[in-house]
Amino acid sequence: MALTSTSSMPSTGSPRVGAVAVVAPYGEAGRHAQEYARRGWKITAVTLPAHALPAQHREGTDLSDYPDVIEHVGGLRRTARRLRERGVSAVIAGSGIGVPLADRLTRALGLAGNDPGTTALRTDRGVQAAALADAGLAAPRVLRTASLAGALRWAESSRLPAYVVAVADSSAAAPPAVCRSAAEISTAWRRLRRAAHHQTGTHDLVIQEYLPGRQYIVHTVSSPASQHAVTGVWAEERTSQHVHTRSDLMASPSLLVRSLYLYAMRVLDALCVETGPARFRMVLTGRGPTLLSARAFAEPPLAAELFELTAGIDHLREAVRASTTGLVRPWVDDQTVSRFVSRVSLIAPREGVLDAQLLRTVTTLPTVRHVVGSLVAGAAVRKTVDRQSSPGELVLSAVSRQAIEEDYRVIRAVERLGLYDGAAL
Known part of the structure; x- marks a missing residue:
């Protein structure tokens, strides 16, 4: 099943070399710069002045991967002129805070992009829900x-x-x-x-x-030729206290994934997404898939190299590919998915300390391929109340779902045995 939709003829997709402006690349560890550099593109980071930044970003960010940095001061025309002098042929948002300016700069430079008059549709939960309701789509x-x-x-x-x-x-x-x-x-x-x-x-x-039920994360990429493609679907599980427990990569040819895909295609149109990446959080209700929120930028995934190795999926890389070739690549079929991938959040029921022996047990399980976070024996942990307060995540990968399920049960059993009852160093 090719999870792609085209409303007009796509471009040829011939590789080209150009220059890209990455707007507000805060918190993305240079991944946009690295991906464009791989393709031989020139890269310019466009930063926002300190007074225009929320407090979270005022301490600055690491821009060492960007050979050229300009600050957006002096108005839209001045920034657009400086980018035009650099031969910029693509503008993307490096973070959520960069979406509005990226839309405006794209229009000012005469490039294919999303309409800046509809930016709120891609950035605001309230506006999104109203737009979907107006379009006759399920929305809270x-x-x-x-x-x-x-x-x-x-x-x-x-x-x-x-x-x-x-x-x-x-x-x-x-x-x-x-x-x-x-x-x-x-x-x-x-x-x-x-x-x-x-x-x-x-x-x-x-x-x-509140719409209860398992939530699904759907990644999409759209090309300048108005071609949409789903690049991955993850199913999330949470505790009764709404704490994330695990996310599982879903195989594409299934009725559930197909329904999520068809709904996502309609949401893309309702939110006026014409180019670039989007990330939808959905839940199944009596009316079918229902959007909870949407984002219009690509975040670098944790352990990106691992995900590419095991599943061939990297949302940011696919977004870069689309902006440099004009093509989007439909999600892989089940015949090409040789491994299952799950991300498991550790959940500490209270403050504690990581036990050395039990920590070694969970991090050396057969399907564990990567550890996300500072999981060090003797380190203090706080009570897990959300995903951000989790001690860390384990990325599991195997050729069978059963192997992952077995190791998942071991992880939860080890937590109950005293993973967080160790001695402080």
């Missing part, structure tokens, strides 16, 4: 507001079993909170309001209906 009921009082009034009038409070900017790393009472909404609102200001520079949040 939602209110976008900076007012806690307004959120509480909306929740009282909606009378739903549970709600989700989240930062309106879909690129924010702060995890949403599931709330079942006015008190829980108030507590989550204050915490996420601070997180929103720190990470995005605004206080805007959304409150929306």
